[in-house]
Amino acid sequence: MTTSLHWQYRVGNQRDWVWRGWQTRYTYLRAAEAGSASPMILLHGFGASIGHWRHNLADLAQHHTVYALDLLGFGASEKTAAPYNSLFWAEQVYDFWKMFIRQPVVLVGHSVGSLVCLTVAARYPEMVKGLVMFNLPDSSVLEAPAWLQTPVAIPFRWSLAALGYVSRPLLELAKAIFTSPLIFYPLFRIIRSATVIRLLAKQAYATPTAITDEVLEIFSSPAYDRGAVRALRAMIHPKTKAEIDCTAKNVLPRINVPILLLWGQKDGMVPPRLGPLFLRYNPNITLVEIENAGHCLHDECPEQVNQIILDWLKSREIER
Numbered sequence: 001m002t003t004s005l006h007w008q009y010r011v012g013n014q015r016d017w018v019w020r021g022w023q024t025r026y027t028y029l030r031a032a033e034a035g036s037a038s039p040m041i042l043l044h045g046f047g048a049s050i051g052h053w054r055h056n057l058a059d060l061a062q063h064h065t066v067y068a069l070d071l072l073g074f075g076a077s078e079k080t081a082a083p084y085n086s087l088f089w090a091e092q093v094y095d096f097w098k099m100f101i102r103q104p105v106v107l108v109g110h111s112v113g114s115l116v117c118l119t120v121a122a123r124y125p126e127m128v129k130g131l132v133m134f135n136l137p138d139s140s141v142l143e144a145p146a147w148l149q150t151p152v153a154i155p156f157r158w159s160l161a162a163l164g165y166v167s168r169p170l171l172e173l174a175k176a177i178f179t180s181p182l183i184f185y186p187l188f189r190i191i192r193s194a195t196v197i198r199l200l201a202k203q204a205y206a207t208p209t210a211i212t213d214e215v216l217e218i219f220s221s222p223a224y225d226r227g228a229v230r231a232l233r234a235m236i237h238p239k240t241k242a243e244i245d246c247t248a249k250n251v252l253p254r255i256n257v258p259i260l261l262l263w264g265q266k267d268g269m270v271p272p273r274l275g276p277l278f279l280r281y282n283p284n285i286t287l288v289e290i291e292n293a294g295h296c297l298h299d300e301c302p303e304q305v306n307q308i309i310l311d312w313l314k315s316r317e318i319e320r
Contacts, residue, residue, distance in 0.1 A: 007054045007214055019092055025050065025076035026069045029061035038106050038129050038318060041093065042068040045111030049075025051218040055302035063310060069096055073235065079227035081234040085243050090119040097127050104129035110298060111137055122251035130318045131259045132309055135295055137270045140247035141277040179233045188232060192223035206266035206294030252281035258316040259285045262305065264293030286312060
């Protein structure tokens with residue numbers, strides 16, 4: 001899918017909204033077809049933004065009014081030292097819904113965005129009519145000791161999670177050292193470099209030709225915003241008890257809406273073998289595995305993914 005238009009002109013009507021004093025970015029496209037199709041809210045993955053949905057928004061908006069939100073700390077939303085986790089972002093999504101939509105929606109999330117969708121569905125069931133999740137990065141469903149279940153969603157938590165068996169004081173010491181300005185600031189400059197961004201993209205995409213200059217811009221540009229390093233530092237912390245209580249293993253049995261789980265079988269970031277494990281915890285889950293896609297399947301094969309979503313909504317009679 002190629003076009004001469006910059007992605008900023010292909011993601012709908014962008015607006016800014018002030019949430020708890022922080023500037024946040026969202027966009028929307030009104031449904032092309034008249035009717036009462038359920039609205040959709042799209043939530044990006046870690047390090048991504050509204051731009052990552054540039055190949056999905058228009059197709060989905062043929063039938064649904066579609067909103068996409070830059071979670072605080074990402075994209076064009078403000079970069080600040082906030083208490084980032086899935087619970088915090090779920091509150092942002094819920095307040096956005098109360099402000100602009102106020103009717104049940106279909107939540108669509110990629111990677112970390114799918115964790116946020118799951119949290120929203122568990123905490124605010126009145127706003128959710130259906131869930132669509134891509135490559136859900138939640139290892140709680142693994143049959144392994146808790147300290148081995150690394151939170152695969154956020155790379156910078158991996159090293160801390162591996163220390164889960166160490167006493168909390170040592171864990172806090174490790175965090176303090178790793179996030180100290182003398183270490184973290186130079187590391188951050190390396191992380192946001194074009195070379196590292198491209199290497200990470202190669203892990204996320206199974207199709208090398210899908211890693212375009214546009215994709216690299218979408219991932220790299222926000223890292224140069226004011227406060228970006230401060231925001232990333234704030235995202236590095238061990239899981240709290242409240243977050244653990246909201247893991248898939250705990251909340252999936254309580255969710256009573258249809259769930260579509262899509263997984264790229266060449267995902268190099270979140271193991272595809274996790275996908276079938278989620279089926280044990282909720283009979284409403286439909287798992288669709290896409291053979292030649294990686295972690296960013298909605299960007300690698302958007303036409304296929306868009307059609308799968310629309311067909312599933314129709315088959316489950318939740319498109320309206």
